[in-house]
Amino acid sequence: MSALVTDYDRLAVMQICLEQQLTQPAVFELVVRELPPRRKFLVAAGLEQALQFLKSLSFSEAENAWLRHQGRFSAQLLDYAHGLRFDGDVDAMPEGTVFFAGEPIIRVTAPLPVAQLVESRLLNLVHFETAIASSAARIVLAARGRRLLDLGLRRAHGSEAALLAARAAYLAGFDGSATAEASRRFGIPALSPLFLRSDAIGVGTLSSLVEAPSTAPGRIVDTDDVLTHRAGLVDAATALRCKGIVLDGVQIDGPDPSARAWSLRARLDAAGLGDLAIRVSGDFDETHIGALAAEGAPIDEFGVCGWLPEDGDATRINASYEKRVTASDAAAGRGRALLQPCMRAGKRVGRTPTLLESRRYHAEQMAQLSETLREAVGESR
Amino acid sequence: MSALVTDYDRLAVMQICLEQQLTQPAVFELVVRELPPRRKFLVAAGLEQALQFLKSLSFSEAENAWLRHQGRFSAQLLDYAHGLRFDGDVDAMPEGTVFFAGEPIIRVTAPLPVAQLVESRLLNLVHFETAIASSAARIVLAARGRRLLDLGLRRAHGSEAALLAARAAYLAGFDGSATAEASRRFGIPALSPLFLRSDAIGVGTLSSLVEAPSTAPGRIVDTDDVLTHRAGLVDAATALRCKGIVLDGVQIDGPDPSARAWSLRARLDAAGLGDLAIRVSGDFDETHIGALAAEGAPIDEFGVCGWLPEDGDATRINASYEKRVTASDAAAGRGRALLQPCMRAGKRVGRTPTLLESRRYHAEQMAQLSETLREAVGESR
Known part of the structure; x- marks a missing residue:
């Protein structure tokens, strides 16, 4: 160096x-x-x-x-x-x-x-x-056993920042990182198999593979529109399964994660997709995660997108x-x-x-x- | 990559x-x-x-x-x-x-x-x-022509973050970066020659070279104590000059930079050190810098230590x-x-x-x- x-x-x-x-x-x-x-x-x-x-x-x-x-x-x-x-x-x-x-x-x-x-x-x-490790340790306590995934690459301050954040979070008890290179370099579990995401590329790319009723090929689903497209997510997951593509879960972000997780869980279960996990992603700190975990929302995994959030107390x-x-x-x-x-x-x-x-x-x-x-x-x- | x-x-x-x-x-x-x-x-x-x-x-x-x-x-x-x-x-x-x-x-x-x-x-x-560039562009407008220096290395998220932040800030109108490698790699002016700093290593290291009345050899001056040690800074600058060490200026941080810059300017001038510049360093955003520049505080240079400060609006x-x-x-x-x-x-x-x-x-x-x-x-x- x-x-x-x-x-x-x-x-x-x-x-x-x-x-x-x-x-x-x-x-x-x-x-x-x-x-x-x-x-x-x-x-x-x-x-x-x-x-x-x-x-x-x-x-x-x-x-x-x-x-x-x-x-x-x-x-x-x-x-x-x-x-x-x-x-x-x-x-x-x-x-x-x-x-x-x-x-x-x-x-x-x-x-x-x-x-x-x-x-x-x-x-x-x-x-x-x-x-990072100090923030992550508090999040781990707050999550009460829910899986915790580092999803911070896109908004990290460069790749070194993303890799070191993944490392520090894992050290402090996170379960894995979505950053492939962090997995290779530090042996951190790659906990990000195939989740159908509610953002543009997740649904956009995958839905171009299927012809679900409400998901036209190549259609872009805006993150902000996900609430109105929830049916699309479940339909797309069903269609992908018919096509032989095995999803591990569905990832949602945006406001009111608790209500949306409950609603999504019910719809997935009704569609025979009870085995799909629900991941909620966002700029979570331990306060958000603690509240969601305490109320028992059907969230299997939290994806933490933004490290040292702007309102955090230990930036x-x-x-x-x-x-x-x-x-x-x-x-x-x-x-x-x-x-x-x-x-x-x-x-x-x-x-x-x-x-x-x-x-x-x-x-x-x-x-x-x-x-x-x-x-x-x-x-x- | x-x-x-x-x-x-x-x-x-x-x-x-x-x-x-x-x-x-x-x-x-x-x-x-x-x-x-x-x-x-x-x-x-x-x-x-x-x-x-x-x-x-x-x-x-x-x-x-x-x-x-x-x-x-x-x-x-x-x-x-x-x-x-x-x-x-x-x-x-x-x-x-x-x-x-x-x-x-x-x-x-x-x-x-x-x-x-x-x-x-x-x-x-x-x-x-x-x-970074978007924040820096606003800071440049706010500074009304004062020199702006990136001082972000210590609290950057790794070295890539420090180097890219120095680059983006310079692109957006900053005058230089204190990070030597940013200067070498991107040709950014190294605007950080010898400033007597009010923090531990600045005064600590330099004052171990001199025997100024109020600055015992090897004495550590706490950043938090700088207000009470202001005389020490000026004395140390004088003693260093006697020793043939040419300073470019004095750097202060901490609360109330305007009052402290006025006071320091007067004391430096009285000690025949009118040629020393004053740099104020801190977690400045454009609001702080705009206010200091508008009131005409005798600050020659702002050193920005923390990029994307936690209360910033574009983290x-x-x-x-x-x-x-x-x-x-x-x-x-x-x-x-x-x-x-x-x-x-x-x-x-x-x-x-x-x-x-x-x-x-x-x-x-x-x-x-x-x-x-x-x-x-x-x-x-």
Whole structure:
């Protein structure tokens, strides 16, 4: 990974460190000083990506050429950048750890020029995955055992965002992701087999295969019109079955999911399609899902389309990367001893847990959480 | 780019298309049906990334192996995937185009199995960059000529998100990005030389270089404490100057930026540091920036830390990828003729504008925008 995924002023500070011979080891800790409003706990995630970033930290030839071309960096900096590797120590919470304000998530001990250079990307990775995992953990509590599927690819902020969100959500107890590459790369179950969707391409593409009474070939059914086309969905599912195409379920989105799920369930059952599951998709947070689960709506699976919804309370976690005066200062008086050795002199140490192991560890952490902290979910507004 | 950056059910539908011999060319359009509340226009972005994605679309050996390993795909699908390339046509709005509801942004004409496969990633790229460019364009209007800097790396959703946000913001008129890799990759000005920051690492690292009266070596100054440490900032800037370290300015964040900028400006001027610029950073949207610019606060530069802030009105743009019955259906009766040929039979056609050219084109588009549409900015709440 490119060492240039950093703020430009980190390069300027790196040069000053070299000029002033400030190359001694420094200790930094990544910490959340204060929990977001209405949050009682957070879930550590992104540490594996952070370690991979540090392990492969370097400037490529093209990047070194770009640094030279800038014209504002010293020969000393260019020389230092040329051979730069991360050769420091890292201690970190295991992924999936439930943590609280003020508990360091990662501690980096490395020469000051490097330790400060990596701030931006470490925060970038750990902030994002931790925000997702923390939201997902609350959704899992709220869903009361319903299946939960990450459907976030289309509106994620690029593909890396989609893949890391799928990973963090699975770590925190989601059942799967619809993003195929997330399944391949991280072994996350691909829980998105053939659902007849109520949006344009779902019905549009599939209905072009059949000639159901109310679904003309190639007809586009608007998401917004789905309520008036509900008969079309059931007819299309029936027609597809006649054609030998086995659906796993029907997916609906839009307003009033409870009433629509009840109505759809009745119509599917009446049409002999009782084996088709109902998935409801949307920009759900734990409040919506908690309400739907509590009232017992016939929803088999929730598809979460938008991560960190705009009205969410943890789009921003106030994470920072703080310099400690000494290692003993960093270690002293910080309550629970959660950090474990992950890197020594730039090499990974200890066993790297699989994502599934981290997911199980997180589930154990959640099981130990006091009722007070668990109950806050869904009753926070 | 991996063809597996798609929703899993697109693969299932691809298989059905093949089984049912539905491989004829189909026409899809990516369109925003309705503008977000309080938005009068949007700015097209992400099209270059979309074209690069289509140009390089394929399944790698590892991806083909993963598909085989799934056990639910037919030999026909596996064979089709093995040699898959995008060989269709693409027409698209030039990047930077100001557009309105219902105007297609991209039209894809390709065999149905492929045309529907690429939906997820096309939406992923175009939705994100268009959302950023559209927000950035409003911020540019609101800033009334103040410099605007993307500072979003730390809280972006991964590095791809940070790089594409920097690109989209620059396209829409931002002056630069602090992300070094965005500067290298896209030629965006690196507008983040040495600013003394009021947060931990800025003052912490730099003040470890100096012995200013109120800034003990290695002392950590909390962001939250910056108001009480303002003297420390000015003293540190003075001490750094004595040491021969040339700062470009001082960066502050936190509440009440106007009062703090006035106070800081006076203290800097009194200390003979009148040449240092003041940058204010934060989760600004166009309302905040418009208010600060309108009152004439002594702010030289705004640093935007959080893209698509949680209270923003365009975190979600209602973009969809819709199947048209025929190409003539797609082309007919759609008002302005904005689409230009970009790919024919899988090959790029026409000249690809540079990012700087697209930025200028966007500026021309904005200059032609009626006062009504421009004035909406900052008065929308």
